[in-house]
Amino acid sequence: MRLKPSFPQFLSSKRRQLQSFCFHFHASRQPIESELPKIGQAKKRKLIVSEERELMHTYPHYIYLLRDAAPEDLLLQTVSLPVDTAMITVLQACQKPVLYFNNTAFVLVWRDDQSIREYVSETGDAVIPLLFAASSNLLDVYYRLVNDCLHLDICIKSRCIESAPLQSTRLTSQIQYEKIHNFLTLQCMLDTSATMMPDFSVFLHTRHSETQAEFVTLIKLLYDCAQTRHNSTHRVWDLIDTSSIQNADLLTQLRPYQVDAVKWMAYQESHVLQVDAQRLHRAMFWPVPLASSTQRKVYFSLMTGTFVDQLPTFQPPCLGGILADEMGLGKTLELIALILLHPWSDWSVSGGHLRNFDGxxxxxxxxxxxxxxxxxxxxxxxxxxxxxxxxxxxxxxxxxxxxxxxxxxxxxxxxxxxxxxxxxxxxxxxxxxxxxxxxxxxRIDSKATLIVAPDHIWQQWKEELQAHVARDSVDILLYAGMEAPVTPVELGGRASTTGLKSTNVNPYAPRTRVTALRTAASQPDQMEEELLLPGFVQPGQLACADIVLTSYSVVQRELDWAEVVAERRSGLGHRPGLRLAPRYMCRPSPLTCVRWWRVCLDEAQMVERITSKTARMMSQIDAKHRWCVTGTPAEKSIDDLYGLFAYLRFEPFSIRHYWHCLLYQPFLAATAPSWPTSSDCTVAQPTFSAVQSTRLAEMLSMVLWRNTKALVGDQLSLPPITEQVHWINFTPVERYIHDRVLAQSAGALDRLSRTMCISPDQPLASLPGAAHWRLVYLITRLRQACTHASLVVVTGASSRRMRARVHQTDPNRHRLGHGPEIGYVDDDDDMYHANPGALNSSAVRDGPSVSAARAHRNFGTG
CATH class of the missing domain: 3.30.40 (Herpes Virus-1)
Known part of the structure; x- marks a missing residue:
């Protein structure tokens, strides 16, 4: 019988301890050697890789020892280890040695063309921490044998040194970050005069979020910090005469708090924010001394776990800020006053120039x-x-x-x-x-202010401009997209807008046709009119206006055009030559072809999610001044503020990774009681002093202005609030729909309380984010049922399709509705027959997803 040859295997853990060369006194001093059969190179590599993988189960860490000369300009440290004659003999004879180790022992493995050898030691406790630190994948280890000593030259890998620190946010793994951090810490311990390197690993690999109760408290304290800063720096920004703000072009008398807001905004547009770059460098990078005599400097990035060859230069944030006055205090009027106060004064001399995308x-x-x-x-x-x-x-x-x-x-x-x-x-x-x-x-230099407003309040912006701005003082255009004409706005009071409101015309509706003249086919000497769909708007026409008003829907529609053009400009969207010449051109968005004097986002919380279409489009629009106008800068979490920092281009916090590591996570660690900590001491209730001492409060106070009715109520002269309660009775159909939705919500609440271990007596604001938004969705459904039945009842063609899909599985289903176009649909037969108030969809039965609950939080709530 012909036997299949068996290839040699690595020794088991017990046999290593018994047969291999160890530092034990009673161990035999002979290394284990096993012959490799003469097999193909590919099969031998596969055999070695599989056996090394088995070896790593016992010894999870390893170092490849290099025998070449260490590069002097990348040398970090040289470590000398005394070894005996036997180990020196082993190291002199081995090729490509690999040092495997765990917490208690290490094994030296090497191989050549004919053999695999091992050298095991279990008395290496003193050198294990050093070996663990030197096993980072950012380091190379070279070895030398000099006078009965093993010299390990530890160097940085040249390919691991980056030249653009802020461009790359590639974060090393947690174990690799711990290794390189431990090595640099041991290096600092050798220098008694050096300070210890800080450890930010808890902020790098943790993504904690605050509870709803903490969010409500913390956001109020952040607003208080901003107000305190503005009060203390009043003499700095209060430099403009009030008479220049209340000029002849502004028809409305401003209140004192509005005058202060305009003064602060004008100061923000005229002065670059002074951010302590050296302080940020100390928080982000650690200088690494090299053992060589060269003058080269290398820095370790505490935020990514990588090395950089130079410190980054932070670009100053865009001139502007966040106007976050409470709703009803006149943010629109304050912004109009700023537009009239601070136009581009050198437009007639320096305006209208063409620039490339590098400026x-x-x-x-x-x-x-x-x-x-x-x-x-x-x-x-x-x-x-x-x-x-x-x-x-x-x-x-x-x-x-x-x-x-x-x-x-x-x-x-x-x-x-x-x-x-x-x-x-x-x-x-x-x-x-x-x-x-x-x-x-x-891009063309422009004097215009671009105002982006939601679709449902663009008419309000137009009326405010017509009511507060004098006639013929500014040129205002309505931009409805590339496929629509630009419409001028006539000033002169609100009366001129009544005709537009009565016809209910939306100028931002897509694909508006224009009247064009063409040569008549029958009579070439005459012209005829024809409706034509335009395809582009001249950027120069937008650049010479004073105010350009558009909507978020227009911005979102033009994102695809802007991204395709950006890809082609960067070379990513290059297409090979075609057989036939193209008939249609790839048009850029005119909004991206203008370097605006000012860009203002009304209801700026729409750019909180940096991946949204609005945020992606606004990142491609260039402007000298940027403003966020919103009464709620953060709606659900402190993390919502990141979208505003990214829009303002506040480096390095405009990068998601650095926002988390430098601002958000350290802020929660210092203020949030729910922050996970290994020590017994936990953060008590958030206090003003704790919030004020954080970097997030400092940076936010530099760019945010907020007034509330509680602070300026004495200037409003509002009449006292009178409350009148009117009780309205449901019709029978409304009562039936409300009771059904109530039964569904009660069933979903019971299931959520059981699956997520929620107590019915627990306050809603104290729940974690997932449970909070699911319950808010159920409450929203009840509010929608009270507002109008159409918000919770599926009607029309969608109802028919849904009922048809359900009846395919159960033709005996009872229709829970009235009339041929209205119906409820239940997906669970057993649940419906057992409980008539069962849920009408699996989304409500299992609890809605967090994203769906957040997306529908304001729908139909009156």
């Missing part, structure tokens, strides 16, 4: 106006047309224009809405016509 001025400016190209039918020369309309038959009779910068394909003047008579005379520099493809690489 550098473009040298090839055009002073002479280039007239549009005559219609194609009047030009004998053939020309290529690349337009947003695709150059279809319906648009062939329109006049063409050609770019003055690239001299490329032509476009229809109507499609790109190029009418020089509307804006070129107001630009300090005339550039001629620039095609959308060239605009994707350019």
């Amino acid at each position: 550098e001025l473009c040298s090839d400016e055009f002073s002479d106006y280039d007239a549009p190209t005559p219609p194609m039918m009047q030009d004998d020369r053939p020309c290529q047309v690349l337009c947003s309309c695709g150059n279809v038959d319906e648009t062939r009779g329109f006049s063409l224009v050609q770019c003055t910068r690239c001299d490329g394909p032509r476009q229809h003047a109507v499609c790109v809405q190029y009418d020089p008579s509307t804006f070129t005379d107001r630009l300090p520099i005339e550039h001629g016509y620039i095609c959308p493809q060239c605009w994707s690489h350019l």
Whole structure:
């Protein structure tokens, strides 16, 4: 019988202790040697890798010892270990040694072409901490044998030194961070004059969040800290005369607290925030002394666990801040006063220049106006047309224009809405016509303030501008997207808006057609009118306005265009050459082609989630001043403030990782009682002094202004509050729907209390985030049922599809509704028959997801 050859295996743990060479006095002084059969290289590598994997179950840490000369410019430390003659003999004969170790012992393994050898020691307790620290994947260990001593030269791997500290937020694993941190700590202990390196690992690998009760308390204390700072620095920002704020263009008399807010905002736009860069460097980086004589400096990043060769230079935050006055105190009026107080005074001299996306001025400016190209039918020369309309038959009779910068394909003047008579005379520099493809690489300096408001209050912004601003004092445009014309706003009081309100016209509705003139096909000497869908808005027209008003829906619609252009600009969206020439052009968003003087986000909490469409689009819009206007800077958690820091480009806190490690997690550790700690002492109730001493309170106070009715109530002269309660009786249908939703919510509450171990007597605000938002969703459903039945009853085609899907599984289902278009649907038969108040969907039965509960927290709540 032919036997299959068996390959040698590594020794078991017991046999290692019995047979291998150890430092024990009674152990035999012979290393274990096993012959390797002559097999293929690939199979041998596979065998060795599998056996090394088995060895690592006992010895989880390892170091590859290198025999080459250590690089002098990367040498951190040299460690000398006394060894006996036997080990010296072993090290001199071995090739590619690997040192495996655990908490009590280490084993030296090496191999060559014909054998695998092991050297085990269980008396290495003194060197185990050093070996653990030196086993970091950021370090290389070289060994030398000199005079009965083993010298270990520990060096930094050259590929692990980064040159852009803030660009890379790659965080090393927790065990690797602990290793390199321990090594640098041991290095600091050798220098008695050096201070000990701080340990931020608890902030790097922990993502704790506060409870709802803590959030309510902490956000109020943060607001108090900001108010205290502004009171103490009143002499710094109170530098503007009140008469200049209350000028002739502002028709409304400002209250004293509004004047203070405008003064602070004007100061924020005129002075760069002074952030102590050295203090941030000490908190983020630790200087690492090199053992070599070179002058090279290396820094260890305490936030990522990596090495950098230079300290970063923090860009100053964008001029601006967060206007967070309580609702009803006139934030809109304060912002209008700021726009009138601080325009771009040098617009007529320095405005209108073209810049690239790096901010550098473009040298090839055009002073002479280039007239549009005559219609194609009047030009004998053939020309290529690349337009947003695709150059279809319906648009062939329109006049063409050609770019003055690239001299490329032509476009229809109507499609790109190029009418020089509307804006070129107001630009300090005339550039001629620039095609959308060239605009994707350019930005034009503008004096305009871009105001982005929610769709449901854009009309309020228009009415406020018409009511508070004098006639003919500013130019206001409504921007409804690339596929709609730009609409001017006439000032002169609220009366002029009644016609628009009565017709219920939304200027931000997508795809608005415009009237265009084209050459008649039957009579070439005459022009005819035709409705045309435009495809681009000239950025120069937006740049020469004073105020451009748009909505969040427009910003979200243009995100896809902006991201595609950004990918092509960076080279990521390059497409290979096509057989046929393209018919449609890739157009950039005109909002990204303007370097705005000021950008204001109304209800700025919509950019709290940095991954939202609004936040992604606003990150591509450049501006000199940035403002967030919101009465609730944080709605659910202190973590919501990160979106505002990112929008303001407040480095390094605009990067998510550094926000957590430098601001959010240290803030919770110092103030939140729920912070997990290994010691017996826990944080008591949050106090003002504890919050004020944190870095988050310091940074937030620099950019946030907030007044409340409790602080300025004496200036409002409001009449006393009168409460009148009106009891309304349900109709029978409303009563039935309400009782059904109440039964569903009670059933869901009972199941959540059992699955998540929640006490019915526990306050809602003290619950963890997941349970809190699920219960808030159930309460919202009850409020919706009280507001109107359509908010909780599935109607229309969706109801029919849902009922059809359910009846496919149970045709005998009872329909729980009235009429052919209304119905409730229950997914669990047994639950419904056992309890008529069973839930109508699995989402409510199992408890809604946290994201769904947060998304519907304000729907239909009256």
